[in-house]
């Protein structure tokens with residue numbers, strides 16, 4: 404067994420991950436799920452709903468060239484868009500696969516963002532009523 408002492412290990416500022424290569428850690432931190440800049444408001448938003456959608460995947464073994472699969476997607480019911488998660492975006496899979504062409508990335512900031520319980524239904528209703536008729 405070899406024991407290596409006095410080696411430099413780089414640890415992520417945001418999670419527990421450790422790497423030996425500095426440039427690899429810089430890249431990891433930039434993409435780390437726990438990095439606040441990668442934190443999508445949608446995950447805690449009441450307008451973000453899970454929805455089963457059908458998407459076409461390239462499939463060279465299928466005579467049609469594609470297979471349709473059911474996948475769970477995030478739907479913003481406020482903006483009426485289907486969004487792909489950060490895990491897809493960070494790997495840039497949406498640029499690679501046509502599967503995501505009808506979907507949009509989750510916004511980093513959103514004016515419509517609402518936490519569950521941030522405002523009661525009554526308050527929301529009241530707001531709606533007071534906004535009613537205003538431009």
Ligand SMILES: [Zn+2]
Nearest residue numbers: 415418420435
């Ligand atoms: Zn990390």
